[in-house]
Amino acid sequence: MQPEQTVVKSDDPRCAELDAAGWVVVSRSWAAQVTASGIDVDALSGAVERGRQHGDVREIGDADLDAVLLLDVATLADYPGGVATQHRPLTRATARVSPTRRGFGIVDGDGRVLAVTYVDVDGGTAETEFTVVAAEHRGLGLGTAVKAASILALVREGVGVFRTGGAAENAAIIRSNHRLGYLVDEEWLTFSPPSARGRRHQPTRARADLTR
Structure with a gap:
């Protein structure tokens, strides 16, 4: 994150303080959750x-790494949002x-x-780091399919809580x-100080979804 920017939860009292001091909201993001008891297995399976219809839906393995890296490089410039949602480039x-x-693709x-x-799985909780779809295949439900596959697989292994997030302007991933079954339970605001108005900000933090 650039030092002049700060990410604050929308219900944090500091939001009013920053606004009064002339800080500017430059981006908005959110987080959402679904639990194992709240999923619709039939809908996810569908x-x-x-x-x-577009390929084999399955877990990613070592044999897929080159193809994953190619997709990552091709889509790096496409992630919406600011510092709170930017995707860090993958390495091997x-x-x-x-x-x-875990990776599902x-x-x-x-082989593409x-x-x-x-x-990322931590005990009974799984948090989506990122989701991305090749530009020429967006709008076909592929992002929804891989996220559904991840939930179904991890529920069978005993994971009970699933977290995800993204940029407010990314209507596709919200839908x-x-x-x-995810429900938004957190909203975050990225502020820049008055002197930073109009600058182009280079995001650096992960946790993003790109499925449009």
Whole structure:
């Protein structure tokens, strides 16, 4: 995060203080949650089936890393929002999955990863790090499919709470998360001081979704 910017929860008293001091809201973001008891298994299974019209919906493995990295490079400039939601470029190390870092994707017949979501698992809680869909395949439900696949797989393993988030202007992922049962429970504001008005801000933090 740039030192002149600060991210504050929308119900934090500091919001009023910053506003009174002339700070400017430059972006808005949110977080949402769904629990295992709140999911609609049939709806999630249907989303996965629709994704299968475009490729194999499955967990990402080491053999998929090159394709994941290609998708990541191709979509780096596409993430909406500011410092609170920006996606950090993957490296070979951060693209590798583990028992606590899971990846779910749609892979076509040529081995290309068309969509992927990465989820960090901590005990009974899973948090989406990012979700992204290749530009030419957006609007087809692929982002919803991979997120649905991740929830279904992790529920079977005993995960009970799922968290995600994104930029307020990303209407596509908001609709997608609503279909998956997520409910927004946090809103965040990114402020810049008066002297920073009009500057172009370079985001640096992760936790983002790009499915449009």
